[in-house]
Amino acid sequence: xxxxxxxxxxxxxxxxxxxxxxxxxxxxxxxxxxxxxxxxxxxxxxxxxxxxxxxxxxxxxxxxxxxxxxxxxxxxxxxxxxxxxxxxxxxxxxxxxxxxxxxxxxxxxxxxxxxxxxxxxxxxxxxxxxxxxxxxxxxxxxxxxxxxxxxxxxxxxxxxxxxxxxxxxxxxxxxxxxxxxxxxxxxxxxxxxxxxxxxxxxxxxxxxxxxxxxxxxxxxxxxx
Numbered sequence: 001x002x003x004x005x006x007x008x009x010x011x012x013x014x015x016x017x018x019x020x021x022x023x024x025x026x027x028x029x030x031x032x033x034x035x036x037x038x039x040x041x042x043x044x045x046x047x048x049x050x051x052x053x054x055x056x057x058x059x060x061x062x063x064x065x066x067x068x069x070x071x072x073x074x075x076x077x078x079x080x081x082x083x084x085x086x087x088x089x090x091x092x093x094x095x096x097x098x099x100x101x102x103x104x105x106x107x108x109x110x111x112x113x114x115x116x117x118x119x120x121x122x123x124x125x126x127x128x129x130x131x132x133x134x135x136x137x138x139x140x141x142x143x144x145x146x147x148x149x150x151x152x153x154x155x156x157x158x159x160x161x162x163x164x165x166x167x168x169x170x171x172x173x174x175x176x177x178x179x180x181x182x183x184x185x186x187x188x189x190x191x192x193x194x195x196x197x198x199x200x201x202x203x204x205x206x207x208x209x210x211x212x213x214x215x216x217x218x219x220x221x222x223x224x
Contacts, residue, residue, distance in 0.1 A: 007107040008054035022056040029219040044115035054083030087179040106162025113201020127170035132158035152196035
């Protein structure tokens, strides 16, 4: 399975750090946030990785290169300064996945867990499997609920981690434009072709200075 790391966000809530450093290159412990993802993907056997970027994209491309120094193969998808949002970024990158199911990881999250858990094939007819976590303090209302069959629908039960597996068919024949993912989730949910699974491991959204401090404290305490 190939993977995509979403790395195009501006990181407004991480300013002033992100005024001069793109969010994926912000340090967590002794390495950049995106390096943690690359290491865990490699450990899980995923070595063909596409990274989309927009804000300060030249810094991301320069730092990561072709991935050789990380032991992976990196393809860059540069979207321009304004970016394409999540669905647009995926649709733009679709040829990279060659019609196969693919993993998407949100670049501004930190996961202390085994990424092999994400590599289970989708059930027949399913368009996506979202990985969910217990609602954190910053999102107590939640995003999605799960039923006894693993079908996912909008509701208060859990928060979307930003990590998911998608079918290429889910995005085929779509125009490349700036477009969010949520409308796709809502459509697939209504059609009962959206599933969910609970993420195994410790998860952080690294979207603010306070949460960045929290994950740095966690990494220090766990000696990761």
